[in-house]
Structures are given as C-alpha cells and as structure tokens.
Amino acid sequence: MKTRDKILLSSLELFNERGERNVTTNHIAAHLAISPGNLYYHFRNKSDIIYEIFLEYEKLVDFYLDIPEERAMTLDDMTFYLESVFDGLWSYRFFHRDLEYLLDSDQRLRQDYRDFTNRCLASISRIFEKLAEAGIIEPQEEDLRSAMSLNVWLVITNWMAFLKTAHAAEESACLTLTELKQGIYQVLTLEIPYLTPDYRERVMALREKYRPALHEKGESGEDSCT
Amino acid sequence: MKTRDKILLSSLELFNERGERNVTTNHIAAHLAISPGNLYYHFRNKSDIIYEIFLEYEKLVDFYLDIPEERAMTLDDMTFYLESVFDGLWSYRFFHRDLEYLLDSDQRLRQDYRDFTNRCLASISRIFEKLAEAGIIEPQEEDLRSAMSLNVWLVITNWMAFLKTAHAAEESACLTLTELKQGIYQVLTLEIPYLTPDYRERVMALREKYRPALHEKGESGEDSCT
DNA sequence: GTATTATTAGAGTATATACTCTAGTGAGTC
DNA sequence: GACTCACTAGAGTATATACTCTAATAATAC
Numbered sequence: 001m002k003t004r005d006k007i008l009l010s011s012l013e014l015f016n017e018r019g020e021r022n023v024t025t026n027h028i029a030a031h032l033a034i035s036p037g038n039l040y041y042h043f044r045n046k047s048d049i050i051y052e053i054f055l056e057y058e059k060l061v062d063f064y065l066d067i068p069e070e071r072a073m074t075l076d077d078m079t080f081y082l083e084s085v086f087d088g089l090w091s092y093r094f095f096h097r098d099l100e101y102l103l104d105s106d107q108r109l110r111q112d113y114r115d116f117t118n119r120c121l122a123s124i125s126r127i128f129e130k131l132a133e134a135g136i137i138e139p140q141e142e143d144l145r146s147a148m149s150l151n152v153w154l155v156i157t158n159w160m161a162f163l164k165t166a167h168a169a170e171e172s173a174c175l176t177l178t179e180l181k182q183g184i185y186q187v188l189t190l191e192i193p194y195l196t197p198d199y200r201e202r203v204m205a206l207r208e209k210y211r212p213a214l215h216e217k218g219e220s221g222e223d224s225c226t
Numbered sequence: 227m228k229t230r231d232k233i234l235l236s237s238l239e240l241f242n243e244r245g246e247r248n249v250t251t252n253h254i255a256a257h258l259a260i261s262p263g264n265l266y267y268h269f270r271n272k273s274d275i276i277y278e279i280f281l282e283y284e285k286l287v288d289f290y291l292d293i294p295e296e297r298a299m300t301l302d303d304m305t306f307y308l309e310s311v312f313d314g315l316w317s318y319r320f321f322h323r324d325l326e327y328l329l330d331s332d333q334r335l336r337q338d339y340r341d342f343t344n345r346c347l348a349s350i351s352r353i354f355e356k357l358a359e360a361g362i363i364e365p366q367e368e369d370l371r372s373a374m375s376l377n378v379w380l381v382i383t384n385w386m387a388f389l390k391t392a393h394a395a396e397e398s399a400c401l402t403l404t405e406l407k408q409g410i411y412q413v414l415t416l417e418i419p420y421l422t423p424d425y426r427e428r429v430m431a432l433r434e435k436y437r438p439a440l441h442e443k444g445e446s447g448e449d450s451c452t
Numbered sequence: 453g454t455a456t457t458a459t460t461a462g463a464g465t466a467t468a469t470a471c472t473c474t475a476g477t478g479a480g481t482c
Numbered sequence: 483g484a485c486t487c488a489c490t491a492g493a494g495t496a497t498a499t500a501c502t503c504t505a506a507t508a509a510t511a512c
Contacts, residue, residue, distance in 0.1 A: 003489075021247065021327055024469055035491045040471060042489090097326050100390055101247055113391060147415040150388075154412070155377055158384040162376075164326055165339060186380070189373040193419030229459075250499055261461045266501060268459090 004042045006032055008056075011049050015094035020050065020102070047106045054109055057092040058116050064088060065123040073130035075202060081127060082184045085156060090180055093160050117153070124149040136203070137194040152187055159183035178212060185210035230268045232258055234282075237275050241320035246276065246328070273332045280335060283318040284342050290314060291349040299356035301428060307353060308410045311382060316406055319386050343379070350375040362429070363420040378413055385409035404438060411436035 001009075010032050014023040025046050029039045043049050064084035067073075089096070103110040125145050132139035140148070163179050188207040195203050227235075236258050240249040251272050255265045269275050290310035293299075315322070329336040351371050358365035366374070389405050414433040421429050 019327060019330070025471075026469070035493095036471075037473080037492065038490050044471095046470070100323050100387060101245060103391055104245070110391075114393070117392065144415070144418070147412060151377070151381055151412055151415060154381050154384050154388060158380050158387075161326060161384075162380060165329055165336075166343065167340070186373060186377055189370070189377060190416070192370070251501075252499070261463095262501075263462065263503080264460050270501095272500070 003032075003034065003038065007034075007039055007042055007049065008052055012053050012092070012094070015050075015053075016092070020094050020098045025049075047109070050102060051106060051109050053092065054095065054112065057088065057095060058112070060091070061085065061088050061116075061120065065120060067123060067126050067130065072134045073127070073136070074134065075136060075199070075206065078127065078131065078136070079206065082187060083181075086159075086180055086183055089156065089160060096157055097161065097164075121146070121149050121153055124152050135196055136199045137191060138196055140194065148190065152190055155186050155190065156183060159186060181210050182212050185212070229258075229260065229264065233260075233265055233268055233275065234278055238279050238318070238320070241276075241279075242318070246320050246324045251275075273335075276328060277332060277335050279318065280321065280338065283314065283321060284338070286317070287311065287314050287342075287346065291346065293349060293352050293356065298360045299353070299362070300360065301362060301425070301432065304353065304357065304362070305432065308413060309407075312385075312406055312409055315382065315386060322383050323387065323390075347372070347375050347379055350378050361422055362425045363417060364422055366420065374416065378416055381412050381416065382409060385412060407436050408438050411438070 007028060011023070011028050014028060014031060025039055026036055028049075029036045032039075043052075065081065095102070099113075103113060125142075128137065128140070128145050128149065131137045160175075160180070160183075163175055163182075185207055188203065188210070191203065192207075233254065237249070237254050240254060240257060251265055252262055254275075255262045258265075269278075291307065321328070325339075329339060351368075354363065354366070354371050354375065357363045386401075386406070386409075389401055389408075411433055414429065414436070417429065418433075
C-alpha cells in the first residue's frame, strides 16, 4: 500500500479513536513509523488530510443514499438506508465530533460539507416521499416533510455524540454495536405516527429489533469493548 | 466585580465567540488586562474555569425546567420552556460545541453532565406527561414518551451546531435570533402528530411563529450580525 | 502602626505542535 | 555508469500553550 494511503488510513483510525484534537501529525507519523517530513511530503498540512478523509466519507454516504427512481421503495430499502448510514457514521465518527472546528479551519470543507448536508436532507426527504408512494407512511406536505427530514438528520448525526456523553465512567472509545444501532430505534420513533395501518405492525417489529436490551443505566457487560 | 467573576464572565464570552479550543488562558487574561499569574491565582487550571461555567449553566437550566406539580400545564408553560431552554443554550453555546473533548478531559464534568442529561430527559418526559394531562397532546406509553423525549433532547442540543454548519461563507459567529428560534419550530414538528384536536390549531399557529421567514438558502440581511 | 492575608504583575518554563529543510536512498532508464 | 525522480529520514524551527515562581502591592485585622 502506498504511503499516502497508509497516512489516510492511520489518520482516520487515530482520529476516530482519540479525536482529531488529540492527534497530531507527529502522532500519525510515529504510528506509521515514518518521519514527519515524509508525511508532509504527501500532504501539505493536517487540514488536507482531513479534507481527503471527508471526501471519502462523502462518497460513501452519497453511494448509500442513492435512491433508485425506477422502482417502488420497500421496507428492506429503508432498513438498508438506516443501517448503512449508521455504519458510515461509525467509520468516520471523528468527523462529526469536531465538526465546527474543522469547518472553521477549512473554508473548502465548510462549503463542501454544506452541500453534502443539503444532499442528505434532500435524500431523506425523497425517501419519505417514496415511502409514502409505497404506502408505508402517509403522504405529507412538503413543508412538513422537510422539517421531519431535518429532525431525522439531527437525530442521526448526533446519536453517536449523545452515546459518548451518556457514558459516565468508561472511556468514550467503549461503544457497542447494540448502542450504535439504537439510533435506528430513535429514527423509527420519529416515523411511528405517520405509518399506514398496513405497515404499522411490520415497522414496529423492525423498530423493536433495535430497542436496547436493557435500559440505559447499568449496562451489563455482554458486549466487550477494546 | 470580583476578579474571579470577571474571569468566568470573560471566559464564557470568549468561549462562546471563538470556541473553547481557540481560547487560551493567556487570551482570557489579556482580554481582562490581568496577568496569567493572576488568573491562575483564582483558578487551578482551564478545566476548573469550564467546570464552574458548567455549574452555572446547569443551575440555569434546572431552574428553567422546574415543573410545577400543583397545577395543570398550559400552552404558555410549554412556550416558556422552549424559549428558556433555547436562551440557555445560546448563553452557554460553547459548551455543546466541544462537549466530547471537555468531558474527556474532566471526569467530574463527565459525571455531572451525565446526571444533568438524565434530569433534562426526565423533565422533558414529565412535560409530555403533563401536556397529556392538560389535554394538549394525546397520552402515550412511557416507552414512547422516553424515546420521544430523547429525540427532543437531540434536536434541541444540536440545533445550534447544525445552524453553524449550515452557513457556508459567513463566520460561525453570525447567528440570528430568528434562526435560533427556528429550533422551536423543529421541536414542535416532533409534537404535531400527537396534538389533540382541541389544541391542534393553536399549537400549529404557535409553531408558525417560529417558521423561518425565508427558506434556508439566501438569507436576506434583515438581522445584523456582529 | 504592624502583622497578616488576599491579590496581582510579569517574567519565565517545559512541553507540544504544525511544519520546514537538507540530505539523502533506491528503483528505473538510457 | 550516470541520470532522474519519487520518496524518505531526521534534525530543526517558530510559535503557542498551560501553567509556575517570585516579588510586590493592596486590603484588612488587631
């Protein structure tokens, strides 16, 4: 693997693990056992590394949220969107953590991220529209749909942060898949009132699958954390 | 005013304006025209300053979210809660911005914040319960109520961050009251499906008051930013 | 007034951070 | 063998950051 790619990979790994703020370019170089000079041969600065990682993230999510227009939407599609988006969020979780700072230090990123957000919001709204066409949820006015989409976006993008803060003693690195996927439970909670009678039970059953086994406090140690 | 209080005040101001990460203890001292030594006479370290600011924030929100048990809840109460919480959020907006980092560097803060979150969630849930008792919304099972409360919490605490990222060119400091209060519009969007016929129109009218005058893009310059 | 305590200034320090500069190395080309 | 060129090492730099130390001053108590 090329050094350049190794730098991107290691950076992402370290950023996710410790937070961008706690990872210096020297750390990244040390982690790869290369010299700082080498790192700076491949990237002009830290922002450039972050920007390239963002481009990967963007590409991944855009891929996941590509809505097929030629056929009706199914419940499986919706499940796929939710699962995928949360997986993407997990893989690039450092990004939303320090978002504001990152956008403040890179105008390019700010602009791109804004466009990215708008595309995501449009996709979410389109998903609602197609879910309505498929008779899964009741159709809604555009106004309401876009407000709902925004709420879905807020819940999705901030679920991880919430989880991290909800843990008291443990290190923030300790997050289980169960917990992550509980975000889907929260998103489906938003949809409940709009479900059609035909699909209500099915969606509620789906939602139930993501309900946390135990209530928030006093997690049992069934999932191991590294 | 005591130097100690002035330090807290200036710190909050600078943190809100530039983000905690971009504000050093030396900046704070310089801003107050006192020496760093003086600052460190009053506070052991930067974390202590932040912790004390958090305690203020906590006190304020706890005060706002004190639910009177002896009487029924009105629509005005709900409006007050929403307005107050967003005002509080605004006054201490730096806090949620760098939350994860702050909690990672101060265990005391992590524990306290966790308790604080749980209290807030309980209050939100209690508000829903009392709104149902008052016939404003339909009563819901506890499960659903707590999932809804969590969604409300996510929308509220992350609304500001979303606004900051939604702006492309402008500095993040440029936020208008109109925009901030649009968060209330989003929260009320969550409640819509649960409104009772009696109150539906009234709440929808209330919500309408917080709708952004123009659509997201291309804000007109009616509100001035510093 | 004198002693004590609270407060302040301001220079200073150890460490870290993002990044630079120079001097290479090694694989391919002719 | 000489040349090129992508790549790498590693020491080094300017600046910043959180924080300390000493000495001086203001406030208060007796």
